[in-house]
Every structure is written in structure tokens, then in C-alpha cells.
Amino acid sequence: MKSHSLEIKKISIVIASALMMAACGGGGGSDSGTSPNQSAPSQPATNPPPEPVYSIEGAGVKGPLKYADVSLYKFAPGNTNGLGLLVASATTNENALISDMQLVGEPDDWYVIQFTANDGTIDMTTGSSPVFSVLRNLVSAEQIKEKDFLFATPLSTLTLKVILSDLTGEGITEDTISASSALVRSAFVRQVSSQFNTRLTVPIVYGDTNEDSLEKLWEARLSNEIFAAQLFQFRRQLSGDTVVLDQLMNALASDLKDGSVDGVSKNELPYSSDELAFFSQSVNKLNFAGANNKKISLLLDELKTEITEMGIADIEIPADASLSNISDQTRILLNSDIDDDGVLNSLDSDLDGDNIENQMDLFPTLASEWRDNDLDFVGDNADTDDDNDGVLDIEDAFPYDNSESIDSDNDGIGNNADIDDDNDNVEDLNDSFPLDSTEFQDNDKDGIGDNADQDDDNDGVADINDVFPLDSTESVDNDEDGVGNNADQDDDNDGVDDVNDVFPLDNTESVDTDDDGIGNNADTDDDNDNVEDVNDSFPLDDSEYLDNDEDGIGNNADPDDDNDGVDDVSDAFPLNSAESIDTDEDGIGNNADTDDDNDGVFDINDMFPFDSTETFDLDNDGIGDNFDNDDDNDTIIDALDNIEVARVKDDYLAEAQIEWLVRGKTTQGGKASSSMGYHVQYYTYDETDPNNRIQRYTEENFFNGLYNPIKEAWEVTFPAPSYEGNFRTDVSFYCSRANNICNGERITQLYRQSVYYSVTCTENDTCKFFMQPDPGVNITSNESGSLSATSFIQDNTGKLRVSYRVFGDDVTLAINNSNDHGATWFKSTDRLNQYSSSRTVLYNAPDGALYLLTSCGSSSLCVLEEVSFGQWDRKASIPIPTTKTCFDSGICVTHSPSEDDIIQLDSGEFMVSFSRNTDGNNVNVYTITSFDLENWTAPVQVANDEDFDFGSKVIQLSNGSLLMAYISYGKSGIEIVRSDAGEDWEHVQTIEKDGYASSVISFTKSNEDIRLFYVRYGKLYYEILQDNGQFESPIYVTDIEGFEPHVIRLDDGSYGMVYSLDHNETRDIFFENLGNLN
Structure with missing residues (x-):
């Protein structure tokens, strides 16, 4: 929604803003002594996304309330004051601003924010306990999402009561809300030109206050202080302090249902029509509500003091911000005649005399306005953008239609709805230039229409010089045979196709053996081995020119130049009789090389020393892990196996050493390591009691795997149980860091593999398990x-x-x-x-x-x-x-x-x-x-x-x-x-x-x-x-x-x-x- 305000002269503002950050975080506890992985699922689980958290800022103002309790409720029209489920709570701080209030979850529909005074609450304007114990306001979900500054005032509290009293079976609507705010404003706001909204206009200077909002802010604050003072004094006149202010506002809301406060209502009221004359007194004589010796006329000074106390520097209130801009008291008071037409306001169906009845007039007390097309609280006469589409009315072809603003062809149909914006009889969907009636086609997609384009195929050759102006693959035809050079197979017509012709445009040459740019017919060294053809035993073979043993085989082709019994083609060192093989081709023969396959693993640690693609064999089956598609030989292929447990046997002797290798995978499928934050843990169970692990291993620290970087696997080593039977060891692989961040990702899955085996006693030995007596x-x-x-x-x-x-x-x-x-x-x-x-x-x-x-x-x-x-x-x-x-x-x-x-x-x-x-x-x-x-x-x-x-x-x-x-x-x-x-x-x-x-x-x-x-x-x-x-x-x-x-x-x-x-x-x-x- 856009904002309009009158010009405020001589205003300088320095915004003091505070960046409020919400830390967010998590965690739950686990039972003491129990590994956190024991309750994790054996299969991956998908965590739901975290709920959004919305920080809420705001204040309760009559004047600003320090140290008050703040509550946010779901709006429940059937409940008293509309209060439904409590969804958030907080307090206001020493600057009267909400402190640390958050709404967890996505906001929806409507809410009621309530500020409640407690024993420590202080009204900053009076310095005393507030006389209004409760202030409320209706808040939309959109206000919370947009992080609007939320507030409650006496007028917003009354507006909420009017809204509740006016609800029908259709529930709450924007019309109901706008009408209720306008009704309250018409009854109790004394500035005739005021455009502020009793529910939406912030009445307090805070960190994000800007220049455009200061005028409405002053009007809202002044009006609330006047209303609060009048209501406070009116209650005391009626009954001392026996009538609660909140109950008195209930009565005013009931009284307002007929359009004015006239002491007439279907409900019993605590006052009479005559007693309403109280509201006719001059506001200059009123004290602030709750202050016996402080006049409302001092509000400007109080506001300046208040801004200083809140720590917001360099604020100048508008120069015309005072009580003097309130109109003559006889013009707007209850039961008076604002338009001087001789009809009291309470009986007048057209309060401002603009010939628009109040029920049709969105500005019933402002004669210059009655309509607000975009409902932005600025009348259409003053509004420079009546449909609020961001285009000023003077530049908008459709000032009351926010879906249109331009009509290029002036046919009365906006461009958004027009299917032919330039009226060239080519629909926009098929028109490359929908706003240019002189163009509609652009073959080369260069942004220039074909009518104006000088190179239609955009091949860099102007159409006047291009033999093929619409074919970007051709522009020249040297032999004028109608086939462009790019497609012609023999451009020089020498009988040798271009693909075989080294000189496709020279019919005197077609071969260049040494690719030196000189054809063989003219070249004196055809193989370009720096030996002229007349001295070269192999003039067309650049790999040979000498034949030392005159056997017709050049030295380069001799099978064994060093006579070490290994042909040169197999000899990595043909001139060195001590070496003949260099597996990794690093220039060091295998006899001297400590890493023959140059895979970074020394031959003494390499299970495949001559194979650079393999270094280890997890399951010891003779197939390297890189080629083996089942590294742990458990019949589950590696692509589907997130945890691999290898070298497992079906039977062990009691107390014999069990030695397994365990490998886990990252989420990208690579090999996990302990340096990434991963860990392997294992627990052993007697199958006669399969749910309870053998505590001996926990006590003796046999439950953590040890990572071996050479084997790229965890070693699981522990003694077999000391007694015979059938056993199960659950091996788990997981991210063990406290924040679950491993290898740069958050990992919550735990992968587990159960290994089953039996234990037997050694020959001529008996091993049994003996129960210990219970301690209690x-x-x-x-x-x-x-x-x-x-x-x-x-x-x-x-x-x-x-x-x-x-x-x-x-x-x-x-x-x-x-x-x-x-x-x-x-x-x-x-x-x-x-x-x-x-x-x-x-x-x-x-x-x-x-x-x-x-x-x-x-x-x-x-x-x-x-x-x-x-x-x-x-x-x-x-x-x-x-x-x-x-x-x-x-x-x-x-x-x-x-x-x-x-x-x-x-x-x-x-x-x-x-x-x-x-x-x-x-x-x-x-x-x-x-x-x-x-x-x-x-x-x-x-x-x-x-x-x-x-x-x-x-x-x-x-x-x-x-x-x-x-x-x-x-x-x-x-x-x-x-x-x-x-x-x-x-x-x-x-x-x-x-x-x-x-x-x-x-x-x-x-x-x-x-x-x-x-x-x-x-x-x-x-x-x-x-x-x-x-x-x-x-x-x-x-x-x-x-x-x-x-x-x-x-x-x-x-x-x-x-x-x-x-x-x-x-x-x-x-x-x-x-x-x-x-």
C-alpha cells in the first residue's frame, strides 16, 4: 500500500535503527550412558523442514507503556474481545518497545495483540501507572509477515470493539474493518483533514520512523491522547472510578452502531444523552489521562522528551504539530454541526455537506473527498495514483484499472489484454516486434527486423555482397557452380576432393608429407627431418634416416638396440641394460622405483603394486575395490551398500581375535573418513537376549572402530565372547559431530549392518555363561x-x-x-x-x-x-x-x-x-x-x-x-x-x-x-x-x-x-x- 502525506516543512530526521537478530538453533537430549545412535532408524529418514519464526516489534501507546505484558492471540470473533488461542507472549522494555516476541509457524488470517499493565508498568507520558489497564488492536497475518510495527491504543481498542459489534454471519471483511475505523475517527478525531487510520497508523516515534509518516503519526498520537483524556474524565464524572474504562468503551461501541455517539442504543448505557455534553469542553483545558497537573497542550514537549528517553537522536517534530491545528471545537463535537447546515451531526446523513451520504462517503467528515478507489486511505481527488499500480494517473491510460496502464495502438484495449499491440495484423504471439508496426519478422534473431536489417542471415557479409543472403552457412561460390565453397567437395577442380587435398585452391599441388606448407612437388625435404631427400635413406619417413647395421632397418626400428634380450619396443630403457620396465612411466625403472604404479601408495603397502587403478582389496577376493562391485562380498552391490563390513567369518573360537574392516560412503558416493567427521561404532548381542547388548564390551571399550587411512576403512577388532553360542554384532556408520555437519553437509542418517556368527569352545574346553545375583x-x-x-x-x-x-x-x-x-x-x-x-x-x-x-x-x-x-x-x-x-x-x-x-x-x-x-x-x-x-x-x-x-x-x-x-x-x-x-x-x-x-x-x-x-x-x-x-x-x-x-x-x-x-x-x-x- 502506498503512503501519502502533506509536505512537512523544516524537518530533519536521523533514523536511529537497531538491527535485531533472532538466533535460531536446536537440540534434544538423550539418556545418560546411552549412545545417541541407538534410537536412530536403520534406514535414512527425511526430516521435516523447520517451521518459520517471525519476530514481532511494536508498542502499546497511551502514552508509551514501559514494562507491560504483551500477548498475541488468534482472532476469535465469538470470544470476549476476540481473544482466541494464545500463540506468543513477551514484555515491553525500558523504551516501551516489545522485547523478544516471536511467532513460530506460518501466520494466517487475523490476530489480536494485547498490552496489559502490571504492577511495574509505567506510562512514559505521565510517569505513573497507566489508567488504561488493557490496550488491544486487530492485526493481519500480512502485517506479521511484512514485519510491520504493531501497536495498540485507546482508539484501536475502541475500533476492535466496533468491529466485533458489527460482525455478521459472513465473518470479518476489509469493508467491516475500514468502516469501523472511519466511524471511530468521525466520532472522536478532531482534525477535520485527518487521514490517519485508527488501526494502522503508528502513533509513536521508533527506529524506522520516516519523514513521510511524521504528520499522520502526530495526528494519531494527539487524537489518542485527547480521546484517552476525555474518556478518563468522562468516567470520573459519571461514577468516580466505579465504571471500568474497558466497559465504558464497550458502551461507546454499542452507542456508535447507529452512526453517532448520541446516548441511544438497544443496550443499556452507563450515561445519558445529556451527559455527553461533557465532550464539548475545550481540549486545551484537559490534563493527560492519569496526570493531575499536566495539560495535553504540552504534548509536543512530552513527545520530544519521550524521543530523547528512547535514545532516538536528531528528531524534529513537524513545525505545525500543536493543538492549534485542531479545528474550532464547535465543528466536530458530538451532537454539533460540522458542515453548518443546521442539522446536528447525530441526525445529519451528510456530515461534510459534499452531497454524498455518509454511508457512501469513505471520508464523511472531509468535504473534499468521498471516494478511495484503491482503499489506501487517500481520497481519489488527492491521490496521484488512484489504482495504486505504481503509475501516476497523469501517465496512466487506465487510472482506475490496476491491471492496465499502457495502450500502445490507442485502440481502447490495454496492452496486457490486447493480442495485437501495434495493430499490424500480426498477433503479438507471432510478432517479433509487437510494439513496432513496421516490423514483425527477424530471421537472424539479432533484434533488427528483416525490413531494416542489412545482413539478414547475420553471417558477417552484407546482403548486397552475399551470394546466399538467407543462408548463414554460405556466402561465396568460387567456381560458380551454384554450390557454396563450404559445401563444394573440390573447390579447385583438380580431381582431388578437398578433404584429401592439402592445397584445395591450388591445382598444381595436393600432397604435403611433412605438413610444412610446401607441396611435395616443390619441397627438397619431404619428411622434414632436416636431412635433404638426396641424403636421406628414408626420404618419406621422418622417423628414420640412418641404418647403422645396414640391415635395412633404421636404428629407430631396430628391435634391440642395447642387446639386453628385450626388444626395444618392450624396453622402457633401450640403451640401459639394467632396466627394461617402467610401469608408471615416471623415468625410474621398476627395479629402483618404490612405487611402480605411481598411485601414491608404496609397493610394500599396495596390494596391486603394478595397477595404478587399485591399491586395496577390502574383502580379499583378489579383485581390487575400484573394480569390485561388491567390496565386502555381502551380495549387495556397492552402489546400494552405504556400509560395507568385510572379512567376516561364520564361526570363531571363544576369546579368539575378531578382525573386520568397515567402510562407509559419503552422500556423494565417495569413501568416508574420520577426518570428515564420520565414525563407526559396534555393539554385540547374545542371540538368546537379542535386545540387550553385552555390557562387557562397553565396559572394556570394545565398541569404537579405528580408522586406517591406508586401507581407507575402519578396523573393528575385539575378542570373541568367552562362551559358546550364537551372537550378533550391529555395526553402525554415522556422522558423529555434535552439529551433524560432516564433509560440509548435515548428515542425520545412520546406517547399520548386523553380522551374525557363532562361537565355539576350543578343543577339550568348556565355556559357559554364569549369572550374577541381583543387587536389589x-x-x-x-x-x-x-x-x-x-x-x-x-x-x-x-x-x-x-x-x-x-x-x-x-x-x-x-x-x-x-x-x-x-x-x-x-x-x-x-x-x-x-x-x-x-x-x-x-x-x-x-x-x-x-x-x-x-x-x-x-x-x-x-x-x-x-x-x-x-x-x-x-x-x-x-x-x-x-x-x-x-x-x-x-x-x-x-x-x-x-x-x-x-x-x-x-x-x-x-x-x-x-x-x-x-x-x-x-x-x-x-x-x-x-x-x-x-x-x-x-x-x-x-x-x-x-x-x-x-x-x-x-x-x-x-x-x-x-x-x-x-x-x-x-x-x-x-x-x-x-x-x-x-x-x-x-x-x-x-x-x-x-x-x-x-x-x-x-x-x-x-x-x-x-x-x-x-x-x-x-x-x-x-x-x-x-x-x-x-x-x-x-x-x-x-x-x-x-x-x-x-x-x-x-x-x-x-x-x-x-x-x-x-x-x-x-x-x-x-x-x-x-x-x-x-
């Missing part, structure tokens, strides 16, 4: 796959419940239960297949409800409720803003939130804590709250550490305050923080762990006994919260052999823990009762 109660002994505990609770019925991840063919979440204090366990009926987070949290609310907090997507957390035993329903889905990290390659990675804890406070409010990557380098802890698990507050950052913080746990103390502990990798310890209401968190202490950082911590609470459990160097400790608010004196509990445990206090006063442990060649979860720990 194995609660997952009948479960297949690798297991990892995520949380542990005792519910209100006394049942113990453990959630855990299952790593098998799929990664899923399961729950095990015990009714006898951990003696026996049984699994809940259903697995939660769609959830597999490593930090899933179980929580038993005071009312007995059981909740489960987990991740449910790249940018959401979910709360599930157990509706019956083992059956879960999703209770809430909480969108969490994500961040991205982008690399020099152009690839961006999205960072997802990770759930930490959920509790219900004494107030009934739920609090969720989670960890989120903020900028690609740091991870911080946040909290959100909700009373109904559906509407959540904006995230509150617990600490601003440049650190890696996660794993938070929260409890509420008896005095109502909140205590949180979380893990800090940067400090290698546990941070303790406290908050009175969850809004501001105060650091209490750091529990240092001597360079060792936990991954799991547990809180227990019994009356005033608060304990914190953690692990340090394989030992479980706890500390008790003291009266001084500090945890002190670590108390040793027990050694921990497996992964860090989850600890709870049981209802009998004892303590229990669950943990994952690699045991008897599998990973299970165990329960142990730790006793009373008094």
Missing part, C-alpha cells in the same frame, strides 16, 4: 530392551510407581507398579508409545490425581492424567518458544525444551519447571504456572547464568515459599534458589561437588524435614535443610554401581530408590529400600 529387586526382569528410569513416586494409595524409557525396536515409555512396598512389581497395561522423553516426571496431586509431565514435540510440553489405572489422557499441551542455532553452512538446528518437574501449590496453581537452550550455547531453567492446566503464564527465567542448567526440582515450604534445586554443569554442582511467589528467584547457595556434576537430584519432604539427595563419584549422599535456609553436612548413604538413582520417602518412614544398572549382559531397573536414614 529387579522390577523389569521380564522386560526386553535397554531400560532407563525417569521418575519414582508413591501415590496416595501407597502404590509405588516408576516411569522408564524402553530402548528396543522403538523408544517408548512404560510404568511399573508395586503394592507391597517394592517386594513385587507389575507393569501398567499400556505403554505410552507416543512419548519417550528421558526426563518424564510422575506427580501425585494432593487430591489424588496422577499426572505425567513429558515432551510431546519439538516445541511443546504435555501434561497427561491417569483416568483409570494404566490409561492416560492428554490434559494439556503447552507451547514453549524454541531457539535455533545456525551454522556457516546455512544449516539451522532447533533446540527443544526439556521437562524437569511439576507440582501443585497450596493455592491450587500448578507450576512446571523446564530447561531450554536460549542461544545455542547456554541452557537455562524456566517456570510456568496455570490454575486449569490449559492457560499458562509466560515463562519466568530462574537465573541468567551463562551456563548449562537443567534437571530442576521444586518443593513448597510450610511458609508458602518455593525452593528449587537444579544442576549446573558450569559450576559442577547444584544451585539452590528460593522464591516467594514464583516470579523472582533468589540464589541461596551452591553445593559444590569437586568437579563432578550430577545428572539426577531428588527432594524429599516430611513436615519440616527437607532432604536433598545426589550422587558424587559413585556414592549417594543427602543433606538436610537447616533453620538458616542452607543445606549442610553431606551424609553418606550407600555406593551406587549403576546410573544415578531417584530417591523418595516412603509412607512407613523409610527411604527407597530406583536406578538403572547394566547387569548380566542387560540393562534393567532395580529397587532398593535404604531404611529410615535417621
Whole structure:
């Protein structure tokens, strides 16, 4: 949309702009101790493209609101104030501008932006708390995509209410919006000539403010301040402060439905028609809304001060920007007569007296305008481009048709629609010169029509000199036989075709043996060997002229010049009897050469020393890898084989050395290497328990391949299992760099090949596998796959419940239960297949409800409720803003939130804590709250550490305050923080762990006994919260052999823990009762 404004004199602007950049990035966590490749698919997967992220800038203005809450909702016409789903939230900063608001996903349809005052919000104009607690505006998806400056004012809030009151079954339309804005402007804007839009005109100077927008900006700001002041004083006159301003605007919107504010509405109004006379007072006597001793007449000074405070230098407000340009108050006031026709505005069907009724007049208060063809808020009389097609009306043949502007042949049909623009009876599709009636054909496509072109075939010969003017392949015919020289086979007619005639234009010569330009008939040295023909034994053979042994064979043809028994034709060194072969032709005979085929690999390392195309044979089958189409001999051709495992045998002796070679491919089909960032990893499984890898190899570091640059392959070397049986080793090839960038590309695929073999004992030997006793109660002994505990609770019925991840063919979440204090366990009926987070949290609310907090997507957390035993329903889905990290390659990675804890406070409010990557380098802890698990507050950052913080746990103390502990990798310890209401968190202490950082911590609470459990160097400790608010004196509990445990206090006063442990060649979860720990 184009912008028009009147000339503003003596304006100089220096725009102070700030480049705001959004970092984007990604990542999710994996279970501690588990290789990240174990949950990857064995086949390539296609990642969906990342969702777009739109940064949102703007401000709430009455005057500008500092430190206000900002919310962006989907527009819902049926809801109060049109507020639908909350899609983004933020706050305004010290300059009253929105800080760090982003909309994730493609915008569509309409939105409502809302600015809400809180206890810390300040109106920059008054320096006090704002009197308007809420400001709103209707925003289009296109405004968000175009990165428009979004705002809300008292007039935009009223406009939204008028729009909502005027909606029909057809929904919202541009006509509805434009009419509502015009209606509000006609009722409450005092500048007769004003053209600003109550919904679109920005009323505040900001970084991108330009000269053209200053006049409308001033009009919009001035009008909003006047309206706000009048409305504020009108409310106080009506009822003191008992009527809420937002409710009063609801009444004005209802009153306006008949076209004017006259105290007449089908709804009950809080004022009468007589009381509307308040609006007739002079605005010069009004104070700013919320300021008792500051007149609106000082707005210009306030605006200058405001610009300085916002850090925008060198701004000069328009010289005529003052209250003096507001028309006589009696001309536009409610129930007055703007056009002096004796009819009150409230009864006048033509307010401006331009003979166009208000309902047909887009400018009902401006007599000079009534129509706006392109709906750009500039009337057609003033608009220099009425159809907004970028062509001025004075130059536009069709000023009201934005699809046409030119009519070349003046036939009344625009060029876009005309099929013959130059009217030469040749349609444009067939006319090489559609705008030139003198030309239509251009044979040589040189841009010059044939009528004017002097060389129609563009062969460089003018038509008057060209025997073939329309044939670019011919221009001369020397023998005038009608065949051009280029096509003539004998140009000189000497009986020798040109293709065999060295001198095709000279009939005295046709042969030139030595190609020296002199025909043999005239040449004295026909073979040009510098020996004249009279002295040359071979005058037509330039390779010979001497025959030393006079055998009729020249020296060059003698089969063995050095008499070494090797004919010269086979002798690379015909004059050197010590050498006869030079395979790579590098001038060094094979006897002395250390690399005979010159392929860069020494003969001692080259399996094919005489073949420069081959150096290695992966499967040792005698065929070099370059020629072999199945390098690992697994019957899968190399073109289809992304991972090759070679030199595999079907049977091995127990403890015998297994030696394989593994090769992987890049995405371009080349050989991958470790220097590119690729890696080979392998895990071995007993086929009697195929889902659990043999932990011995993990403990003894037999799971990483070693790259051999000479063999261009990874060596996989490990001892065969020590007992007989059938085994499987899964060999995986993948990009191992943290950002998944290998060889300049982002690689997310993992390729895996399973190798099956048997192990037998040596002769006269017996080898068996012996099970080790369990350290505690194995609660997952009948479960297949690798297991990892995520949380542990005792519910209100006394049942113990453990959630855990299952790593098998799929990664899923399961729950095990015990009714006898951990003696026996049984699994809940259903697995939660769609959830597999490593930090899933179980929580038993005071009312007995059981909740489960987990991740449910790249940018959401979910709360599930157990509706019956083992059956879960999703209770809430909480969108969490994500961040991205982008690399020099152009690839961006999205960072997802990770759930930490959920509790219900004494107030009934739920609090969720989670960890989120903020900028690609740091991870911080946040909290959100909700009373109904559906509407959540904006995230509150617990600490601003440049650190890696996660794993938070929260409890509420008896005095109502909140205590949180979380893990800090940067400090290698546990941070303790406290908050009175969850809004501001105060650091209490750091529990240092001597360079060792936990991954799991547990809180227990019994009356005033608060304990914190953690692990340090394989030992479980706890500390008790003291009266001084500090945890002190670590108390040793027990050694921990497996992964860090989850600890709870049981209802009998004892303590229990669950943990994952690699045991008897599998990973299970165990329960142990730790006793009373008094």
C-alpha cells in the first residue's frame, strides 16, 4: 500500500535503527550412558523442514507503556474481545518497545495483540501507572509477515470493539474493518483533514520512523491522547472510578452502531444523552489521562522528551504539530454541526455537506473527498495514483484499472489484454516486434527486423555482397557452380576432393608429407627431418634416416638396440641394460622405483603394486575395490551398500581375535573418513537376549572402530565372547559431530549392518555363561530392551510407581507398579508409545490425581492424567518458544525444551519447571504456572547464568515459599534458589561437588524435614535443610554401581530408590529400600 502525506516543512530526521537478530538453533537430549545412535532408524529418514519464526516489534501507546505484558492471540470473533488461542507472549522494555516476541509457524488470517499493565508498568507520558489497564488492536497475518510495527491504543481498542459489534454471519471483511475505523475517527478525531487510520497508523516515534509518516503519526498520537483524556474524565464524572474504562468503551461501541455517539442504543448505557455534553469542553483545558497537573497542550514537549528517553537522536517534530491545528471545537463535537447546515451531526446523513451520504462517503467528515478507489486511505481527488499500480494517473491510460496502464495502438484495449499491440495484423504471439508496426519478422534473431536489417542471415557479409543472403552457412561460390565453397567437395577442380587435398585452391599441388606448407612437388625435404631427400635413406619417413647395421632397418626400428634380450619396443630403457620396465612411466625403472604404479601408495603397502587403478582389496577376493562391485562380498552391490563390513567369518573360537574392516560412503558416493567427521561404532548381542547388548564390551571399550587411512576403512577388532553360542554384532556408520555437519553437509542418517556368527569352545574346553545375583529387586526382569528410569513416586494409595524409557525396536515409555512396598512389581497395561522423553516426571496431586509431565514435540510440553489405572489422557499441551542455532553452512538446528518437574501449590496453581537452550550455547531453567492446566503464564527465567542448567526440582515450604534445586554443569554442582511467589528467584547457595556434576537430584519432604539427595563419584549422599535456609553436612548413604538413582520417602518412614544398572549382559531397573536414614 502506498503512503501519502502533506509536505512537512523544516524537518530533519536521523533514523536511529537497531538491527535485531533472532538466533535460531536446536537440540534434544538423550539418556545418560546411552549412545545417541541407538534410537536412530536403520534406514535414512527425511526430516521435516523447520517451521518459520517471525519476530514481532511494536508498542502499546497511551502514552508509551514501559514494562507491560504483551500477548498475541488468534482472532476469535465469538470470544470476549476476540481473544482466541494464545500463540506468543513477551514484555515491553525500558523504551516501551516489545522485547523478544516471536511467532513460530506460518501466520494466517487475523490476530489480536494485547498490552496489559502490571504492577511495574509505567506510562512514559505521565510517569505513573497507566489508567488504561488493557490496550488491544486487530492485526493481519500480512502485517506479521511484512514485519510491520504493531501497536495498540485507546482508539484501536475502541475500533476492535466496533468491529466485533458489527460482525455478521459472513465473518470479518476489509469493508467491516475500514468502516469501523472511519466511524471511530468521525466520532472522536478532531482534525477535520485527518487521514490517519485508527488501526494502522503508528502513533509513536521508533527506529524506522520516516519523514513521510511524521504528520499522520502526530495526528494519531494527539487524537489518542485527547480521546484517552476525555474518556478518563468522562468516567470520573459519571461514577468516580466505579465504571471500568474497558466497559465504558464497550458502551461507546454499542452507542456508535447507529452512526453517532448520541446516548441511544438497544443496550443499556452507563450515561445519558445529556451527559455527553461533557465532550464539548475545550481540549486545551484537559490534563493527560492519569496526570493531575499536566495539560495535553504540552504534548509536543512530552513527545520530544519521550524521543530523547528512547535514545532516538536528531528528531524534529513537524513545525505545525500543536493543538492549534485542531479545528474550532464547535465543528466536530458530538451532537454539533460540522458542515453548518443546521442539522446536528447525530441526525445529519451528510456530515461534510459534499452531497454524498455518509454511508457512501469513505471520508464523511472531509468535504473534499468521498471516494478511495484503491482503499489506501487517500481520497481519489488527492491521490496521484488512484489504482495504486505504481503509475501516476497523469501517465496512466487506465487510472482506475490496476491491471492496465499502457495502450500502445490507442485502440481502447490495454496492452496486457490486447493480442495485437501495434495493430499490424500480426498477433503479438507471432510478432517479433509487437510494439513496432513496421516490423514483425527477424530471421537472424539479432533484434533488427528483416525490413531494416542489412545482413539478414547475420553471417558477417552484407546482403548486397552475399551470394546466399538467407543462408548463414554460405556466402561465396568460387567456381560458380551454384554450390557454396563450404559445401563444394573440390573447390579447385583438380580431381582431388578437398578433404584429401592439402592445397584445395591450388591445382598444381595436393600432397604435403611433412605438413610444412610446401607441396611435395616443390619441397627438397619431404619428411622434414632436416636431412635433404638426396641424403636421406628414408626420404618419406621422418622417423628414420640412418641404418647403422645396414640391415635395412633404421636404428629407430631396430628391435634391440642395447642387446639386453628385450626388444626395444618392450624396453622402457633401450640403451640401459639394467632396466627394461617402467610401469608408471615416471623415468625410474621398476627395479629402483618404490612405487611402480605411481598411485601414491608404496609397493610394500599396495596390494596391486603394478595397477595404478587399485591399491586395496577390502574383502580379499583378489579383485581390487575400484573394480569390485561388491567390496565386502555381502551380495549387495556397492552402489546400494552405504556400509560395507568385510572379512567376516561364520564361526570363531571363544576369546579368539575378531578382525573386520568397515567402510562407509559419503552422500556423494565417495569413501568416508574420520577426518570428515564420520565414525563407526559396534555393539554385540547374545542371540538368546537379542535386545540387550553385552555390557562387557562397553565396559572394556570394545565398541569404537579405528580408522586406517591406508586401507581407507575402519578396523573393528575385539575378542570373541568367552562362551559358546550364537551372537550378533550391529555395526553402525554415522556422522558423529555434535552439529551433524560432516564433509560440509548435515548428515542425520545412520546406517547399520548386523553380522551374525557363532562361537565355539576350543578343543577339550568348556565355556559357559554364569549369572550374577541381583543387587536389589529387579522390577523389569521380564522386560526386553535397554531400560532407563525417569521418575519414582508413591501415590496416595501407597502404590509405588516408576516411569522408564524402553530402548528396543522403538523408544517408548512404560510404568511399573508395586503394592507391597517394592517386594513385587507389575507393569501398567499400556505403554505410552507416543512419548519417550528421558526426563518424564510422575506427580501425585494432593487430591489424588496422577499426572505425567513429558515432551510431546519439538516445541511443546504435555501434561497427561491417569483416568483409570494404566490409561492416560492428554490434559494439556503447552507451547514453549524454541531457539535455533545456525551454522556457516546455512544449516539451522532447533533446540527443544526439556521437562524437569511439576507440582501443585497450596493455592491450587500448578507450576512446571523446564530447561531450554536460549542461544545455542547456554541452557537455562524456566517456570510456568496455570490454575486449569490449559492457560499458562509466560515463562519466568530462574537465573541468567551463562551456563548449562537443567534437571530442576521444586518443593513448597510450610511458609508458602518455593525452593528449587537444579544442576549446573558450569559450576559442577547444584544451585539452590528460593522464591516467594514464583516470579523472582533468589540464589541461596551452591553445593559444590569437586568437579563432578550430577545428572539426577531428588527432594524429599516430611513436615519440616527437607532432604536433598545426589550422587558424587559413585556414592549417594543427602543433606538436610537447616533453620538458616542452607543445606549442610553431606551424609553418606550407600555406593551406587549403576546410573544415578531417584530417591523418595516412603509412607512407613523409610527411604527407597530406583536406578538403572547394566547387569548380566542387560540393562534393567532395580529397587532398593535404604531404611529410615535417621
